[in-house]
Amino acid sequence: MEKNKTIIGLCGSLRKGSYNEMLLKVAGSLLPDDVHFEIVRYDDIPVYNEDHDTPTVTERPASVTKFRELLATADAFIIASPEYNYSIPGGLKNAIDWASRGKDSPLMHKPVAVLGATQGLWGTVRMQTAFLPVFTFLNxxxxxxxxxxxxxxxNKFDESGNLNDEMTISIIKKKIDKLVSASRV
Incomplete structure (x- = not known):
């Protein structure tokens, strides 16, 4: 079947064995067959510096250009992230800052779904709420x-990274279905 939509996944945790990367892979596996899914890494992107991102600069750092080009292929995004200090992890926020700049921002006007996993009891509600102003600014x-x-x-993932909680899988599926519907508009 031809893939006619692309959804890009971004993980807020860069560590090996990340529960959020596992969660992102579960979400990707629940997409319809006609949707291409790709997880894009950003761990080689430098800290944002406007001196390297102005109209007088002929090009952004190569890692940023590549990142933005990959994001530009997306019809929608899935972000799976932990919560650091009640907010968005710095590395992820930095990558989004690089991608958000300019009229050619690959994030503008696109659907996005945020998920989060944590070993604690509170989930990632504060991180997800912290994204709302970012999404508003980027429309x-x-x-x-x-x-x-x-x-x-x-307690919800096995050693192979499989999610073994059916209720959680069902909730993810509902969210992903809504994201796919929003990307088809």
Missing amino acids: MNPVLQPEVLVAQAQ
């Missing part, structure tokens, strides 16, 4: 319901 279309807040993730 993105966030899929807000249902919320996917995976608490005590260490």
Whole structure:
């Protein structure tokens, strides 16, 4: 079957064995067959510096250009992230800052779904809420319901990274279905 939509996944945790990367892979596996899914890494992107991102600069750093080009292929985004200090992890926020700049921002006006997993009891509600002003500024279309807040993730994934909680899988599926519908508009 020909893939006619592309959804890009971004993970807020860059560590090996990340529950959020596992969560992102589960979300990608729940997409319809005609949707291409790709997880894009950003761990080689430098800290944002406007001196390297102005109209007088002939090009952005190569890693940023590549990142933005990959994001530009997306019809929608899935972000799976932990919560750091009640907010968005710095590395992810930095990557989004690089991608958000300019009239050619590959994020503008696109649907996005945020999920989060944590070993704690609170899920990632504060991180997800912290994204709302970012989405508003970029005029993105966030899929807000249902919320996917995976608490005590260490009890919900097996050693191979498979999610073994059927209720959580069902909630993710509902959110992903809404994201796909929003991307087809």
